[in-house]
Amino acid sequence: MRLSDFAANAGVKKELMQAMENRSVPHAIIIEGESGCGKKTLAGIIAQYAVCSSDAERPCGVCPHCIKAEKGIHPDIFIADGTQTGGLNIEAIRNIRSSAYIKPNEAGCKAYLLFNCDKMLMPAQNAFLKVLEEPPENVMFIMTVSSSASLLQTVRSRSRIISLYPPDVDEAVEVLKNKLPDRDENELYAAAKSCGGNIGQTIELLERGGEEEKKLAAEIMKAAALSAEYPLMLLTNQAVKNRAFAAGVLNGLSELSAECVRAVFGAKDASDTAKELASRFSKRRLLKLQENIQRAKDVLNYNVNMNFYGTWLCAVLRMN
Numbered sequence: 001m002r003l004s005d006f007a008a009n010a011g012v013k014k015e016l017m018q019a020m021e022n023r024s025v026p027h028a029i030i031i032e033g034e035s036g037c038g039k040k041t042l043a044g045i046i047a048q049y050a051v052c053s054s055d056a057e058r059p060c061g062v063c064p065h066c067i068k069a070e071k072g073i074h075p076d077i078f079i080a081d082g083t084q085t086g087g088l089n090i091e092a093i094r095n096i097r098s099s100a101y102i103k104p105n106e107a108g109c110k111a112y113l114l115f116n117c118d119k120m121l122m123p124a125q126n127a128f129l130k131v132l133e134e135p136p137e138n139v140m141f142i143m144t145v146s147s148s149a150s151l152l153q154t155v156r157s158r159s160r161i162i163s164l165y166p167p168d169v170d171e172a173v174e175v176l177k178n179k180l181p182d183r184d185e186n187e188l189y190a191a192a193k194s195c196g197g198n199i200g201q202t203i204e205l206l207e208r209g210g211e212e213e214k215k216l217a218a219e220i221m222k223a224a225a226l227s228a229e230y231p232l233m234l235l236t237n238q239a240v241k242n243r244a245f246a247a248g249v250l251n252g253l254s255e256l257s258a259e260c261v262r263a264v265f266g267a268k269d270a271s272d273t274a275k276e277l278a279s280r281f282s283k284r285r286l287l288k289l290q291e292n293i294q295r296a297k298d299v300l301n302y303n304v305n306m307n308f309y310g311t312w313l314c315a316v317l318r319m320n
């Protein structure tokens with residue numbers, strides 16, 4: 001993938017493109033941003049730049065190095081992942097450190113991708129700092145993290161920090177049309193909107209089918225019927241683990257509450273679950289709940305802090 005194909009983040013792309021043209025990309029880069037906004041994709045592009053052998057634009061996408069990099073089989077691109085057990089512990093970092101001083105296998109430069117550095121512990125970060133302080137020649141380190149604040153100031157100060165943001169919804173839909181050509185554009189738009197334009201989270205939402213979300217929505221309805229704060233709080237906290245998941249749960253709540261309303265007004269085809277759930281609410285409360293769920297969906301479309309949102313959602317769903 002070439003940098004120009006990377007979605008949104010025009011300022012970041014312009015600066016990086018300039019640096020790539022001048023062959024002056026920093027040897028240590030931290031890419032920060034919420035999950036699904038393209039951190040790994042961008043890290044991959046920079047790694048490809050590092051190994052590319054083109055005399056002109058890098059990454060060129062056509063040299064043998066670029067082709068191997070795109071297939072994920074380049075021997076000079078190394079990946080360590082903090083979400084895997086021991087992926088970024090002190091031992092893993094020491095191994096990276098000692099191998100970094102060995103010459104590249106095939107390319108002119110080596111690239112180390114350190115994914116999900118969010119929970120990298122102090123000793124590991126300190127070990128990593130040593131290699132940043134005396135960087136070997138022709139080696140690049142690219143880290144990804146939700147927020148660079150999780151990293152030591154000393155690591156941050158020796159790296160270039162790149163902050164990524166999701167594109168606006170229309171731009172996200174354009175990218176999604178290419179990635180998911182079988183999907184209807186309206187469906188893509190609705191999903192992208194509920195994920196605040198975050199492409200990765202939108203794909204996750206569309207591909208997962210929402211079974212888990214529907215199950216949680218049913219549990220939330222039961223807890224809302226009891227108006228019990230603590231159990232409801234536990235459930236709404238589960239619902240807000242990320243924007244896409246929260247959007248899926250709210251969609252589940254919308255559908256379920258609408259079916260309950262139909263059941264309460266005597267619709268014969270309402271499911272047994274809906275009839276049973278509806279019997280726990282008064283008509284007035286059910287209509288109010290439906291209104292509040294819609295309000296919660298509207299609020300989610302703003303860039304809300306998900307931790308506060310969980311607490312707020314609990315209060316809104318308890319309201320009579």
Ligand SMILES: [Zn+2]
Nearest residue numbers: 052060063066
């Ligand atoms: Zn190339």
